[in-house]
Amino acid sequence: xxxxxxxxxxxxxxxxxxxxxxxxxxxxxxxxxxxxxxxxxxxxxxxxxxxxxxxxxxxxxxxxxxxxxxxxxxxxxxxxxxxxxxxxxxxxxxxxxxxxxxxxxxxxxxxxxxxxxxxxxxxxxxxxxxxxxxxxxxxxxxxxxxxxxxxxxxxxxxxxxxxxxxxxxxxxxxxxxxxxxxxxxxxxxxxxxxxxxxxxx
Numbered sequence: 028x029x030x031x032x033x034x035x036x037x038x039x040x041x042x043x044x045x046x047x048x049x050x051x052x053x054x055x056x057x058x059x060x061x062x063x064x065x066x067x068x069x070x071x072x073x074x075x076x077x078x079x080x081x082x083x084x085x086x087x088x089x090x091x092x093x094x095x096x097x098x099x100x101x102x103x104x105x106x107x108x109x110x111x112x113x114x115x116x117x118x119x120x121x122x123x124x125x126x127x128x129x130x131x132x133x134x135x136x137x138x139x140x141x142x143x144x145x146x147x148x149x150x151x152x153x154x155x156x157x158x159x160x161x162x163x164x165x166x167x168x169x170x171x172x173x174x175x176x177x178x179x180x181x182x183x184x185x186x187x188x189x190x191x192x193x194x195x196x197x198x199x200x201x202x203x204x205x206x207x208x209x210x211x212x213x214x215x216x217x218x219x220x221x222x223x224x225x226x227x228x
Contacts, residue, residue, distance in 0.1 A: 030090055030139065038087050042080070044216060046088045047134075078225035085217050089118045090135050095158060100226055111219030116207040119192075122149065123157035125167055128193055129202040130184045137182075146173040161204040168201035189214065 031038075035047040072080065086096050103113035118124065123139040126147055132138035139157045141147055147154055148170050149161070161167070173179050186195040192208040195201075210219075 030136070031087065031092070042084050042087075044084075046084060075225070078221045081218050081221040082225055085114075085118070085215075085219070085222060088135075088215055088217065089121065089124060090139060091118070091121075091158075097226075100222070111223045112210040114222065115210055115213055115215070115217065115219055117160060119208050119213055120161045120204070121157065122147070122154060122159040122161060122167070125161050125193065125202070125204060128186065128190050129167060129195055130186045131169075131182070131202075133182060133184065141179070146170055146179060163204060163206050165204040166201055167204065168199070174200060 039045050039047055082096070086092065091099065099117045100110075100114055103117055104110050106113045119128070123135055123142050126132055126138035126141055127135045131147075132141055142157045143155055145153050145155045146169060148168055149159065150166050153170055168174070169180065180200070183200065185197070186193060186202065189212075191212055192204070192206050194203040194205055196203075
């Protein structure tokens with residue numbers, strides 16, 4: 028299963044943001060990784076460097092490696108509308124990200140593990156593909172056996188009220204993917220236009 032397994036704090040320091048959810052070390056040491064920190068780095072980045080950095084940030088944020096990220100971009104290019112916004116919509120519609128947004132897991136890697144280990148169902152059918160793109164009307168929940176496992180359900184933290192494109196049924200512990208999100212509703216700090224410019228070269 029292809030995924031990033033390296034040091035998370037190093038990535039957070041690289042971008043200066045808690046993109047992998049671990050922000051406790053940023054207050055202690057917010058310098059970029061490397062022997063000399065920020066002192067020997069270029070003060071201003073070039074156009075290509077800024078575009079590449081934004082693509083890398085998006086990849087690490089959603090836990091996607093290069094080949095799959097490129098596929099998402101190509102699919103977004105075929106859709107009607109703005110390429111960059113379509114890309115964010117597809118990344119947000121991934122099953123692992125949807126499980127995370129519903130509050131069934133504390134992080135995207137944890138959500139990916141829940142999906143891969145067959146704890147999650149889509150429309151009543153077990154789904155173990157984290158990259159599955161949810162469609163409007165899809166119902167996401169636990170497998171019955173997993174729903175009875177307190178070590179799994181105890182991690183449910185509930186959906187953030189700001190995530191308006193998903194609906195959560197607390198009594199049934201199931202969520203519904205209502206629609207693809209609008210870009211302004213997605214809280215991630217990603218400049219998707221730079222990614223479009225990078226892939227358009």
